[in-house]
Amino acid sequence: MTAWAALVAIVATGGAVAWGKKADGVVTAKARHGRDRGKAMTPRLAARTAGTRTADAAEARALAADPVLGGARTIRGGEAPGMVAFTFDDGPRAGTTDKVIDALLAYDVPATFFVVGHRITGKRADDARALVARMVEHGFLVGNHTWSHPHLRALGDRRVAAEIDGTTAAIHGLTGAAVGLFRPPYGAHGKRSAAHATHRQLTSVLWSIDSSDWRKPRAARMRKAIVEAIFADDGGVVLMHDTKPLTAQTIAGILDDLEAGNCARLAAGDAPVVPVSLHYFLRDADGPRPVPAEVAARTQRYVDGLPARCTARSKGERENR
């Protein structure tokens, strides 16, 4: 099925659509009523069917409601001084996302991928789905970045719901987990989309450090600017795009410079800026959310491992001299 069907259907049709799941995890949908009964959903059919039933919001909400990540205040990047969270939008894309994951693993850095629904749905999305599986396998977070990357302010209620809920359903279909994080395309929520995300208990995630990788800067310049901003701001949330070859080529260098900067801080007796999962940026009205033990353990592993990495770096530098 096209994914567009998933979204419109899940939001607006409720029992009008028969949901299924193929062995490869692809969510399928067929019309259950009327002259289109049994037909696989297409965008047009989904829209037609959508008019016939009231919304089944409860189901869409249940898929999104994550008690650990969802329903927190909007993350803007200044919530956790001394910590940096890397986020990658618009993927997954074979050929670039894999390189980003490789670099994150090599430098033991957590990250969140805000994926676009249409990329992980359909017959030709096997590579993209495998990348999501790899993200989950290594403990990266997978967030919702809408179905088709629209300007949400320009959309009506039904389309907003479809963009968000359809993507939640697509991610859930692959990961089996609730989706608690949402990033509006261009960082631009409209009134409708903000209300919808809140209703679905999605935590909206913005950023404080924009890599501007989409502007095609020179690689060396981008690398330097991001790392300088991380240390100047004492951490934050970094926005990058794992669909960009530039980012795929540069991310290892950025993580290497971050590690080098942290080694310099350690040598000077200062605290490092610790790369962490977005969990540390979650805030409720009464303050920071508790961080799950396994997430805290991962952070501690980076901190504990840093001195040895720094020693290995300085040895390597001597040998290269």
Ligand SMILES: [Zn+2]
């Ligand atoms: Zn985007």
